[in-house]
Amino acid sequence: MRASLLRCFTISALSMVLACGEPEDDAVDGGEDAGPQPTCESPPELELGDPDGHAEPLGAGPGEARAGRIAGDALPPFPSGLGMWDEGGFLLANDRVAMVIEDVGPSHLYDPWGGRPLGIARVEDGALVDVGDFGEILILTGRYTVMTTSVTVLADGSDGGAAIVRASGPLRALPFFEAITARRLSTEFEGVDAAIDYVLEPGSSHVDVRITYASSLAFPTGSITTMHGFMYTPRMPAFAPGPGFSPQSVSVDAISYTDERGVGFVYEVPGDDLSVGINASGFESRFTARRPIADCGLTTVEHARLTIGGPGVDALQRAHAEENDVAMRTIEGVVRDASGAPAAGVRVHVRASEERYLTRSLPTGDDGRYVVHVPASEGALELFAYRQGDALVGPVAIDAASTTRDLALGAGGWVRVTVADESGAALPSRIQVLPLDGASVPSVPSAFGEALPTSGRVQVALSEDGTETLRVPAGRWRVVMSRGYEYELESRDVEITSDGQTIDVSGQLARVIETPDVQCADFHIHTRRSNDSADDVTYKLRGAIADGLEIPVRSDHEFAADFTAEVGALGVEAWAYGGIGSVEMSSMELWGHMGVVPLTPDPTQINHGTPLWQEWPTPEQPDLPLRTMSPVEVFDAARARPERPTVIINHPLGDTNYFGYVGYDPVTGTVEREDDWDDExxxxxxxxxxxxxxxxxRLVVHWLSFLDRGRRVFAVGSSDSHGLDGSPVGYPRTCMALGTDDPRELTPPGVRDAVAQGRSTISGGIYVDATIGEAGPGADVVAGGARATVHVRVQAASWVDVDAIEIVVDGRTLDTIEILPGDAPDPVARPHVRFERDVEFDVAEGRGSYVIVAAYGDATLEPVHRGRVPFGVTNPIFVTR
Structure with missing residues (x-):
């Protein structure tokens, strides 16, 4: 999560709330400053149901709905592996759809209290199928939710009516976003119990969510600001007819969360609009009309409706239309290649106008057939066909009376690529196809929701074995083969002149950078286990492997994980070490983010053993105050774990990041919040x-301010990659002296110690070595006099720009040396060594000096990493006389 995003989130959240049409404040009598409040003589009570429900909840036939506990072995795995429903719970099902609801108890993800939906699926032949990649729904009353003390079955469906699962308990502020919402949504609801009812009727494809409030307060609490929260939405892209796959900034009457491998859901409050709420960093919310809670009584409100359908957008929209008795028109046909053969892997998109997108098909199969559905009331429409590697076809007009239309793609062919090392062995690599001679790179409107490759590319493949077959349109193209910064790249120009043509391309990449016993890590990689990343974990790992990163480290928000299983599944143990577990703890817009490295994931623990940064009430301690711990308290607790992890302060600048929060002044070395300042x-x-x-x-000034005052703080370089197509893994990377070149010989403690002791350099394409005698970064050296000599070597592949070196001694630039072609010591035998020279500097009396060496260029790392500028920098070497 970027620091700039965090600042925007905190500042813009309140303005977005106000912009959605809500009154400026929901505080009323009974708020947190109102003092003791009168209570009812006879407080109302919520009804509890049966603790188990129907004995066979998955056996509903036509005209039935059932609710009851379900054994974990009846639950199929999530296709993505991210589901949390293996722990069991309650099943709400009929013969069409199903929802699994968590039992009471500590919960994974962001809502800690159980009693919430864990997943959705279709029901077919008495089994759960088409499991959706469900994330998390936050069911909110203002900033409060139910601290679940019981989950029961209110109606098991055996009477032929609706099946109902009820989660009940007192209202408490939802912990993770209290810092964002407490000032705006200030009404307090202590003294109000509530029950969330999940209601499924026989023959229905929707689940109604109702909330019943039981207020023991003898005064009106006023109207509720109703907020609807969604987490992990990148796993199920948001969609709404009209804006299509870009609905975040507009009010809608319903919003769909879609999945092409499983079912999705349409979320709505019938009769109400979903106004824009707080949308940032993976958290999305919507606001609906205020509703009152009666004093000393029960109040039931219709909170939301979830219609389940899919796979894909079109099937979900069709299920929603059926539930609302909206007549639909079917449009179908065949998509063909330019040669007339059926085309597989094509999506057909439908829109009514440039401003009003309607739906899209699933990718076509080998027969090229597609089908889409639109409301029967729609008139003339526009069809489009798109497949990655082909030009977008359309708009193709279809009138209001037509139900069939075939489509034809433009001419295109295939490039079959093989990449090897100098010995001919297969080599993991990044393979890209770029335009030549004005060839047009296909583009698609954002409303269509297509995942396009990196800007300016027709195709980008991240191959763990160096072989790919890529589709490209007719025309001239450049195929670029690379393997990170330690290798030269190769390119081949090709021309597709006829439809279906296949061109073979091969390349051998030479490793030219000398890094014996050094391996490089990226400690800040997000996958879709993070709430704000859409990247599949295997896709992210492929990015690391293809770009030559030996130590990819997952840093998912609030969830401990590593790449061990994925490295094994891909069979790339010789190229990468996936055994460094980690987590990024975020403090959600308060005092910043930190990486905890290494951290061993523990599947038996909540969020796999992630350290906590908050305390909150529980059913066992219902009056425990919600408290965000101080940074020092959290850091100490993390470092006390058995792994003895290192804490990395991530992107520390900005009011809601660590240095900004504590008010660190690099000029004076002082902080405003001394109790929150960590000295370790x-x-x-x-x-x-x-x-x-x-x-x-900016940050280098802060770094040097620590070193100037004798505190040994070391630099880390990481990508913070949330989306691989725009943020490559391993730019930059932290390269550590680990005593081996084989990833299979690495251990978490070895990597931890190298980071903590500064035995590392940072590479953004350039590799800088600095030694004093045999000592490198992080080491202590005795100069034996008033001056010392540092040996500097700068390496870069020929495609990486290197312009200058900066020598920093004791916080000041000793010299900036322009690198000229003649500075290469051996341009024929070792052209990658751009500079190698001894540099002398004075050593201060007393505590001594430190030296840092940086190198940089100004031309970007095209064609490999678009927009990134090359650099390299060492951690300090410490010298005394």
Whole structure:
């Protein structure tokens, strides 16, 4: 999560709430400053149901709905592996759809209290099928939700009526976003119990969510600001007819969360609009009309309706139309290649106008057939056909009376690529196809929701074995083969002149950078286990492997994980070590983010053993105050774990990041919040998807301020990649002296110690070595006099720009040396060594000096990493006389 996003989130959240049409404040009598409040003589009570429900909840036939406990072995796995419903719970099902609801108890993800939906599926032949990649729904009353003390079955459906699962308990503020919402949504609801009812009727495809409030307060609490929250939405892209796959900034009457491998759901409040709420960093919310809670009584409100359908957008929209008795028109046909053969893997998109997108098909199969459905009331429409690697076809008009239309793609062919090393062995690699001679790169409107490759590319493949077959339109193209910064790249120009043509391309990549016993890590990689990333974990790992990163480290928000299973599944143990578990703890817009490295995931623990940064009430301690712990308290608890992890302060600048929060002044070395200042951290993410010159007058100044005062703080460089297509893994990377070149010989403690002790350099394409005698970064050296000599070597592949070196001694630039072609010591035998020279500097009396060496260029790392600027920098070497 970027620091700039965090600042925007905190500032814009309140303005977005106000912009949605809500009154400026929901505080009323009974707020937190109103003092003791009168209570009812006879407080109302919520009804509880049966603790188990129907004995066979998955056996509903036509005209039935059932609710009851379900054994974990009846639950199929999530296709993505991210589901949390293996722990069992309650099943709400008829013969069409099903929802699984968590039992009472501590819960994974962000809502900690159980009693919430865990997943959705279709029901077919008495089994759950087409499991959706469900994330998390936050069922909110203002900023409060039910602290679940019981989950029961209110109606098991055996009477032929609706099946109902009820989660009940007192209202409590939802912990994770209290810092964002407490000032705006200030009404307090202590003294109000509530029950969330999940209601499924026989023959229905929707689940109604109702909330019954039981207020023991003898005064009106006023109207509720109704907020609807969604987490992990990148796993199920949001969609609404009209804006299509870009609905976040507009009010809608319903919003769909879609899945092409499983079912999705349409979320709505019938009769009400979903106004824009707080949308940032993976958290999305909507606001609906205020509703009152009666004093000393029961109040039931219709909170939301979830219609389940799919797979895909079109099937979900069709299920929603059926539930609302909306007549639909079917449009179908065949998509063919330019040669007339059926085309597989094509989506057909439908829109009524440029401003009003309607639906899209699933990708076509081998027969090229597609089918879509639109409301029967729609008139003339526009059809489009798109397949990655082909030009977008359309608009193709279809009038209001037609139900069939075939479509034809433009001419295109295939490029079959093989990449090897100099010995001919298969080599993991990044393979890209770029345009030549004005060839047009296909583009698609954002409303269509297509995942396009990196801008300016027709195709980008991240191959763990160096072989790919890629579709490209007719025309001239350049195929670029690369393997990160330690290798030269190769390119081949090709021309597709006829439809269906296949061209074979091969390349051998030479490794030219000398890094014996050094391996590089990216400690800040997000996958779709994070609430704000859409990237599949295997896709993210492929990105690391293809770009030559040996130590990819997952840093998912609030969930401990590593890449061990994925490295094994891909069979790439010789190229990468996936055994470094980690987590990024976020403090959600308060005092910043930190990486905890290493952290061993524990599947038996909540969020796999992620350390906590908050305390909150529980059914066992219902009056425990919600408290966000201090940074020092959290850091100490993390470091006390058995793994003895290192804490990395991530992107520390900005009011809601650590240095900004504590008010650290690099000029004076003082902080405003002394109780929150930690004196033990040794690693700071100085380079977060950023280069030396960008950070030279920002974070580098802070880094040097620690070193100037004798505190040994070391720099880390990481990508903070949330979306691989725009943020490559391993730019930059932290390269550590680990005593081996084989990833299979690495251990978490070895990597931990190298980071904590500064035995590392940062590479954004350039590799800088600095040694004093045999000592490198992080080491202590005795100079034996008033001056010392540092040996500097700068390496870069020929496609990486290197312009200058900056020598920093004791916080000041000793020299900036322009690198000229003649500076290469051996341009024929070792052209990758751009500079190698001894540099002398004075050593201060007393505590001594430190030296840092940085190198940089100004031309970007095209064609490999678009928009990134090359650099390299060492951690300090410490010298005394």
């Amino acid at each position: 951290f040794t690693a700071v993410e100085i380079f977060n998807d950023a280069d030396w010159r960008r950070e030279r007058e």
